Amino acid sequence: MLMVPVRQLGEGERGAVERVLDQDPYAAAQVAERIAAHGLSSWRAEGRIFGYGSRRQVESLCWSGGHLTPVCAGKPAVAAFAERLGAEERICSSIVGRAEAVLGLWERLSTHWGPARDVRENQPLLVAESTPDVPLDPRVRLVAMDEIDLLFPAAVAMYTEEVGVSPLVEDGGRSYRRRVTDLVRARRAYARIVDGEVIFKAELAVVTRHTAQLQGVWVAPAWRGRGLAAAAMAAVMADALARVAPTVSLYVNDYNVAARRVYDRCGFRAAGAFATVLF
Structure with a gap:
């Protein structure tokens, strides 16, 4: 060899x-x-x-x-x-x-x-450097430590929908709950909460001196199609750009047409493509 x-x-x-x-x-x-x-x-x-x-x-x-x-x-x-x-x-x-x-x-x-288990061959990588020219949703805010019990079911639902398996399987969800807790503690978890229910959530899952990478973007199924995602995303982006990093980035499945429309409205530009192989 x-x-x-x-x-x-x-x-x-x-x-x-x-x-x-x-x-x-x-x-x-x-x-x-x-x-x-x-x-x-x-x-x-x-x-x-x-x-x-x-x-x-x-x-x-x-x-x-x-x-x-x-x-x-x-x-x-x-x-x-x-x-x-x-x-x-x-x-x-x-x-x-x-x-x-x-x-x-x-x-x-x-x-x-x-x-x-799955091969996702085309996941556009997107980057934004400025707050989008859409109204910000003032009800989207950082999640407080005493709201983790509200956030966690939404996080589990998002993960299961996105990855295709539940994060509760491996160890009853203990490690995933620690991850969610760490993001809340670090002031990197956002949500809009209505009557005790999380209807929108997103996290700055990765933060470097160059970028804050958004993951876990999710709208509760009953609230989809009402046009709230762009304003909610804009609120997250505004805070992240003002407080955390000079850019916001993310990658999205190419077949997620609704999400890609939202990101386009929010001023994201293409920066190549990711792929993910899931086991």
């Missing part, structure tokens, strides 16, 4: 890693946030980061943990990462990132790690 220039990176190469992450700040946001918080020690970060390139020049990255995420990975890097990872058992629950790299990894890893 040919040796490939892939190696696990450590804290001593953090500067090189951050330079690669900065080359694609929107697609690399999830990896960048984790490294900013935990560094490159795998025992602290609950994952490993592999680099492709010479000792003098790290060209591409691949984060391997609960998710597998390639960063700035062209075809040679994808092939090299796949060769390294294909020798190991799968530990990730998804492969997510720029579409070309993700689908290239999956083409090579599917015989080792398959089958996948």
Whole structure:
């Protein structure tokens, strides 16, 4: 077998890693946030980061943990990462990132790690730098700590609808509830609540110095089709841009036409495409 220039990176190469992450700040946001918080020690970060390139020049990255995420990975890097990872058992629950790299990894890893539960090949990556020119919904606000019991059922419904499995399955929902609680505590969870019911929610699931990445955008089924989503999203964007980061970003399934219309109204622009492989 040919040796490939892939190696696990450590804290001593953090500067090189951050330079690669900065080359694609929107697609690399999830990896960048984790490294900013935990560094490159795998025992602290609950994952490993592999680099492709010479000792003098790290060209591409691949984060391997609960998710597998390639960063700035062209075809040679994808092939090299796949060769390294294909020798190991799968530990990730998804492969997510720029579409070309993700689908290239999956083409090579599917015989080792398959089958996948779902492959979403085209998820437009969208970015906005300014508050949209639509009225803001003043009833959308940050969720308070004493409202977690109201938010949690809506979060479970959103996750189940989006991912296709319930977050309650693995451990009764304890880890997912911790995640929701952490977002509320960090002032990154938004909702509109009517008579004790969450009818709209969204979270800043990832925050870096470049962007706040929105996830978990959801409207209660009974409230869909009433035109509330754009104003609610605008309120979230206004707060995030004023308080958290210079841009707001997200990725969306290409078939979610209603959501894409809302994001278009809110001034998001295309910044490429993601793909996700779900296990």
